[in-house]
Amino acid sequence: MKWKRALFLILMLLLSVTTLASCQESNEANSKKDDKKVVKVALSAEINPPYLYTNKDNEFIGLDMDYMKKLEQKLPQYQFEYELGEEESNLVGLGAQKFDMAINWFFKTPEREKQFLYQDVPYSYALPMLAVHEDTDDIHALSDLPGKRLTPVAPSGGLYSILSHYNDTHSPEIDLDLIQAPSNGDNLKMVSQGRRDAMFLNWNTYKAIQEALHADVKIGGIVKKEPLHIVYNKQNQQLHDDIDKATQELIDDGELQKLSEKYFDINVFEDLEQINKDKSKLEVAS
Secondary structure, eight states: OHHHHHHHHHHHHHHHHHHHHHHHHHHHHHHHHHHSEEEEEEEESSOBTTTBEEOTTSOEESHHHHHHHHHHHHOTTEEEEEEEEOHHHHHHHHHTTSOSEEEEEEOOOHHHHHHSEEOSSOSEEEOEEEEEETTOOSOOSGGGOTTSOBOOBOSSHHHHHHHHHHHHHOSSOOOOOBOSSOOHHHHHHHHHTTSSSEEEEEHHHHHHHHHHHOOSEEEEEEOOOEEEEEEEOTTOHHHHHHHHHHHHHHHHTTHHHHHHHHHHSSOTTSOHHHHHHTGGGGOOOO
16 A cells, blocks of 8 residues: 555645645736836816717727827836826826826926926827818918907917917017907807907817817918827826837837827828828818
8 A cells, every 4th residue: 555655645746836836826926916016097087089088888088098008018017097087186186196197188388397297208299270261361370360360268278378488489479368268169150250360279179169060160270289298296207207218119110100090180290291281181071
């Protein structure tokens, strides 16, 4: 019976080795998972196609989410966790270190640059533009606006910053009619009815309104490419640097250009002259 006892001991030894190896593999897997740094990402609850909106299953989709998925693949050392909130409360939470970063179609503003880190390699661009009556052919750029009647603009935000900066650096200035909460729909109607010469707005806003109104307007010109940035808490310099590097790689590989074509029908990474040549692709039929 000695051989049976010897066989039993051999089997027990093999089982112990296998169990030990399995435990080691499991511990290594858990260790790798535990090694991931959790990054809390603030998303805006405001729907803003094509950057962020919901599908029929109420899941968030759009250019921003496609971009974040590509970052997740590029940066396996991070685990991104998302939370919805209003834009201003997200920024307050970012400053209080409740969030590590926020993505919501952010323009750079001098005030916010004092508080936060901005992405240095933009992941996309907004297209501020001038909507004009479909019979208007002399308004294409901000330099065409002095002496013209512009629809009211809010005295804050990215669009106002662009107009304000223009007036600070050019003469004659653009006459600005400032009101706290202008109606984009009413503004576009004013242009359509000839009561104002132009409206300054972002292309995605124009597209959404014009698809509903089909007003007698058109794109006079794309004024500039406004870089879009992730905004970070200032404690997250390494995260900032890693995402910048990954974003540049996505541009070098043509991945972000493909996202642009998917959501805009044009490549927003082209220069402004080319974008204006392609502006008919951005138009919405009246």
